[in-house]
Amino acid sequence: MLILLALLLFAFDRYTGLTKPVRRFLHTLSTPLLYVTEKTPIILHHLADYTTRYSKLVSENQKLRHKNFLLEAKIQRLSAHLKTYKDLQVLWHVQVNLAMDYRVLLARRLLWHVQPMRQLIWVNRGSHDAVYQGQPVLDQHGVIGKVIEVHTYFSLVQLISDMKSAIPVKIARTGEHAIVKGQGQSDTLQLAYISDSQDVKVGDRLLSSGLGLQYLPNYPVGTIVSLTRSANQSFVNIIVKPVAHLKVSDNLLLIWPSNHAI
Numbered sequence: 001m002l003i004l005l006a007l008l009l010f011a012f013d014r015y016t017g018l019t020k021p022v023r024r025f026l027h028t029l030s031t032p033l034l035y036v037t038e039k040t041p042i043i044l045h046h047l048a049d050y051t052t053r054y055s056k057l058v059s060e061n062q063k064l065r066h067k068n069f070l071l072e073a074k075i076q077r078l079s080a081h082l083k084t085y086k087d088l089q090v091l092w093h094v095q096v097n098l099a100m101d102y103r104v105l106l107a108r109r110l111l112w113h114v115q116p117m118r119q120l121i122w123v124n125r126g127s128h129d130a131v132y133q134g135q136p137v138l139d140q141h142g143v144i145g146k147v148i149e150v151h152t153y154f155s156l157v158q159l160i161s162d163m164k165s166a167i168p169v170k171i172a173r174t175g176e177h178a179i180v181k182g183q184g185q186s187d188t189l190q191l192a193y194i195s196d197s198q199d200v201k202v203g204d205r206l207l208s209s210g211l212g213l214q215y216l217p218n219y220p221v222g223t224i225v226s227l228t229r230s231a232n233q234s235f236v237n238i239i240v241k242p243v244a245h246l247k248v249s250d251n252l253l254l255i256w257p258s259n260h261a262i
Helices: 002-016 020-099
Strands: 103-113 120-123 136-138 143-150 155-159 166-171 177-185 188-192 205-208 220-228 237-242 251-256
Touching: 166 220, 188 220
Parallel strands: none
Antiparallel strands: 103 120, 103 251, 120 155, 136 143, 136 251, 143 155, 166 177, 166 205, 177 188, 188 237, 205 220, 220 237
16 A cells, blocks of 8 residues: 555656655755764764863873972972082081181081070080080081080080070171170071160171180171161160071081180
């Protein structure tokens, strides 16, 4: 029956042509569908390829980020080693110059001695190395402090910034003597007992005077960074910035002045 119906429709279309508009409409309607059907495998292939490449790029990007992070960490470590090497190189030159007149020994900061308002550090030298109480300590820039407690293999050093520290100095420009006292802060010292009539100014360099036979003479202690004069006070308030890198110097020099028997 269906075959007969199909034959009748075929004959009707062939001899009358009345179904041509219908066929054109159906062809026009089906063309996009045929195009989509034809292109879908190609689109899916490209999409899968894009997804694969994108995943690969994401993975490579993550690997590169990780590699970059490791390289940056290595660079920071190398920079730290380079800084330590340069510091040691400068300290070695200081040590060579000092060795002409004094016995010197390289020491290393171990840790801070935590105590309120105190500025104390432990170093890796002790009585085994002939370290003694009151011994002066330098870094490559200037005076750090003095030893106040000695054990067999380590010692406690009082920094010049300690509240109980007082070091005799002289003003390099005038030669006038004074005392530098610690304020309990590693970046601030005070030049004490300077009257309003004395010749001091911002920028003056302070050197150890050697008085008291404890600190070596003529070693940098600090620089005057501010002074405040007041009509109601007899003395000038003078703030000094230490020359030594009290916070960051890990490599130090212990000095045996010629007046101290070893």
